[in-house]
Amino acid sequence: MTDTTTISRESPPVASQETVIRISGVKKSFGHNVVLDGFNLDLHKGENIVVLGKSGSGKSVLIKCIIGLLRPDDGEIQVFGQNVTELNHDELDQVRARVGFLFQSNALYDSMTVRENLEFPMRRHWIKLSQQEANEMVMEALDNVGLAHTVDMMPIELSGGMRKRIALARTLILKPEIILYDEPTTGLDPITGKEISDLMVELQAKYQTSSLIISHDMKCVERTADKIAVLIEGKCHALDSFDGLKASADPVIKQFFE
Amino acid sequence: MMAFSAGTAYKADIYRNMPLTIPPKMKFFFEETGHIARFTGKFFTEGFKPRYEFQEFLRQCFLIGNKSLSLVGLTAFILGLVLTIQLRPPLLRYGVEFELPYIVADSVIREIGPVITALIFAGKIGSGIGAELGSMKVTEQIDAMEVSGTNPFKYLVVTRVLATSLMLPLLVIMSCSISLLGAYIGYNIKGQISFELFFGQIFQWLPFSAIIPSLIKTLFFGFAVGMVGCYRGYHSTKGTEGVGRAANATVVISSFLIFLIDLVAVQITDLLGFTS
Ligand SMILES: Nc1ncnc2c1ncn2[C@@H]1O[C@H](COP(=O)(O)OP(=O)(O)OP(=O)(O)O)[C@@H](O)[C@H]1O
Ligand SMILES: [Mg+2]
Numbered sequence: 097m098t099d100t101t102t103i104s105r106e107s108p109p110v111a112s113q114e115t116v117i118r119i120s121g122v123k124k125s126f127g128h129n130v131v132l133d134g135f136n137l138d139l140h141k142g143e144n145i146v147v148l149g150k151s152g153s154g155k156s157v158l159i160k161c162i163i164g165l166l167r168p169d170d171g172e173i174q175v176f177g178q179n180v181t182e183l184n185h186d187e188l189d190q191v192r193a194r195v196g197f198l199f200q201s202n203a204l205y206d207s208m209t210v211r212e213n214l215e216f217p218m219r220r221h222w223i224k225l226s227q228q229e230a231n232e233m234v235m236e237a238l239d240n241v242g243l244a245h246t247v248d249m250m251p252i253e254l255s256g257g258m259r260k261r262i263a264l265a266r267t268l269i270l271k272p273e274i275i276l277y278d279e280p281t282t283g284l285d286p287i288t289g290k291e292i293s294d295l296m297v298e299l300q301a302k303y304q305t306s307s308l309i310i311s312h313d314m315k316c317v318e319r320t321a322d323k324i325a326v327l328i329e330g331k332c333h334a335l336d337s338f339d340g341l342k343a344s345a346d347p348v349i350k351q352f353f354e
Numbered sequence: 355m356m357a358f359s360a361g362t363a364y365k366a367d368i369y370r371n372m373p374l375t376i377p378p379k380m381k382f383f384f385e386e387t388g389h390i391a392r393f394t395g396k397f398f399t400e401g402f403k404p405r406y407e408f409q410e411f412l413r414q415c416f417l418i419g420n421k422s423l424s425l426v427g428l429t430a431f432i433l434g435l436v437l438t439i440q441l442r443p444p445l446l447r448y449g450v451e452f453e454l455p456y457i458v459a460d461s462v463i464r465e466i467g468p469v470i471t472a473l474i475f476a477g478k479i480g481s482g483i484g485a486e487l488g489s490m491k492v493t494e495q496i497d498a499m500e501v502s503g504t505n506p507f508k509y510l511v512v513t514r515v516l517a518t519s520l521m522l523p524l525l526v527i528m529s530c531s532i533s534l535l536g537a538y539i540g541y542n543i544k545g546q547i548s549f550e551l552f553f554g555q556i557f558q559w560l561p562f563s564a565i566i567p568s569l570i571k572t573l574f575f576g577f578a579v580g581m582v583g584c585y586r587g588y589h590s591t592k593g594t595e596g597v598g599r600a601a602n603a604t605v606v607i608s609s610f611l612i613f614l615i616d617l618v619a620v621q622i623t624d625l626l627g628f629t630s
Contacts, residue, residue: 165497189503203498206489221503 114141115174116274116306117162122171123330124157131157132168133330139274142304144296145335146317148352149327155310156200158327159276162308163197164188175274193221196272200279200310202263204251211247214238214266221270237265240295257284264292268299275299277309281316293319314353326352393585400505401512410509414517422478422525426471430529433470434462434536442544451545455555458537463560467530468568469616472575475522476608480579483514484604487587488597496588511588515580522576523569530565571619578611579604 117139124132131154139145149155160166162173164180173180175191183191205213214234218225225233238244241261251259260283267275280296281289293316299305300320311317317324317338324341326333326349334341334349342353376384438458445451487510490496499506538552547555583604590600 160497163501165500185505192501193503195501197498197501199494199498201494203494205495205498206493207486216499216504217502220499 115139116141116176117308118172118174119158119162120172120174122158122161122168122173124154124161124166124168130330132161134171135327135330135332137325137332137335139306139308141306142300144300144307144309144320144322146309146311146321146324147327148311148317148324153327154330155327156278159197159278159308159310162276163192163195189221193270194273196267196270196275198264198267198275198277198280200282202259204259204263204266206251208251209247210238210243210249210251210254210262213251213262214269217266217270223270233269237269238262240268241265242291257288260284261288261292264295271303273303273305275305275307277307277311279310279312281311281313286315289313289316290319292316296320389589390581390585393588394581396507397512397515397581400507401516405505405508407509407513411513411516414513415521418479418514418517418521419525421482422475422521423528425478426474426525426529427532429470429474430467430532431536433466434458434533434538435540437462437466437533438537438540439543442541452555454541455537455547455552456559459534459556459560460564462533462537463530463565463568465616467533468526468572468575469612471526471529472522472572472579472612473609475518475525475576476579476612477605479518480583480604480608481601483518483580483583484587484590485597485601487511487584488590488600489594491588491590492593492596507588511584514584515577518580518583519573519576522579523572526568526572527565530568567619567623571615574615574619575612578615579608582608582611 115138117137119135119137122132122135123130135158137145147155147158157166161168162175162180164183167181175195178187178191180188180191205216208216211234214237215230218230218233234247235244238247241264243258243261243265246254246258246262251262254262260280264280267277275296277296281292284292296307296309297320300307307320309317309320311320321338323335323337325335326341328348334344334346336344341349344350438454441457442451442454445454445457487496490510496506496510499509534553534556538547538549541547541552586600586604586607590596
């Protein structure tokens, strides 16, 4: 694991005014099930926003809309100033090469080794690399999550928490400018959870990455969040800092901090 | 009494609504047919546009051929052997035993070889494709490919369908050859014939071109198996149960399609005068 103990959240990096993701009035339903109902949110460069919400409230749906895996019924999503709902396949791929996505279910490729899993996004995004450079990148990414020894194993041989960390390494390998984390610390022990949270903060400080984080783990939320967006009934119910929301008198918000 | 009246009420209800509602099963059938047609259409529109996943195609060809080689070879051998042994008594009765090599070869090459090989292929490869893509779908691996700069339809579906369409005809050539070898051995259990005479007999009557219609129809068999497997896998519903169902449905549907295509193929070859 990288040495992240020196990172402190006393002075969070100042987010610039540049907006990297702008979500405006996004609506999404599945049949009669209205999931998102006019959701608005802006993510600035170098900022970590945590999305809080009950299970089934549509958090995963929201970030899948951002990456273009789901198409919103209405509204606009701009990533780096481009409206993802209107891009063609190639343009979308170019945007996706700059965005990392951590799946809630990890989505590691069962038929490939850990190394092939990590190489997959590099090879597919047309990134020209020698075998040596590719190896170095793979080892660096694995070192970041403390799993360098698993490089030639198959995903099936790993524990649940290890798979989560491999998935995280795969998300981070291309050094994306925006990272969408879907429950990065769920299923991890508190120590590893803390290390992952620290890694997320470290990345933000080092590369000025912007992240949208979905998490129920309040320790992780407290450590990583610059702001918290509360998703209730398909809308952004509140947007404030951790302390601001913790002090809130709103009973709906209070539930999350109990 | 209660049950009876409830039953009639239900029936009356159905008749009353008849012009407005389609029975759910029928609706499902039509919807499913529409979806498969669209999926197949997508294969043709996406499959011939770059980027071409040539490496993955070769890898699939290798895997598909390699996986089914031994099973197809063994069954083909037994098929030729058994067919020869069983056809001998009736031919003896009519005194045309010398026709045995030709009759076996003709039925193996034109019909039994392609169809049996395709059915085995559907069971082994089709179900494998259905299960593999199904589990990739439910564990979001297909979505992960999509966000990694890959068009999963091209990477997974187009390569597999092309590979099954190419490999099945090749497997059929192999299986027919092995069947004839089995037939030769089967002949020699009770009778005696030299290798040269046996194959001389066959090709005296059977033109080499007889294999062409077989290969063309097996290309369609292979296409059907690949397409159905990919479709069922790609659209399998959430959960591990859906994966099993995708594999199972692939075998059932593609086996049925094989016979359907066979039926159409025999009409066409007959019209074109290929059957004699
Ligand atoms: N592909 C889909 N088809 C139909 N309904 C869907 C689909 N994906 C999500 N839903 C529905 O959308 C709603 C929100 O799902 P989502 O996965 O976003 O929840 P979540 O907030 O991520 O919950 P969790 O914290 O449990 O992961 C759920 O009611 C779910 O049933
Ligand atoms: Mg979720």
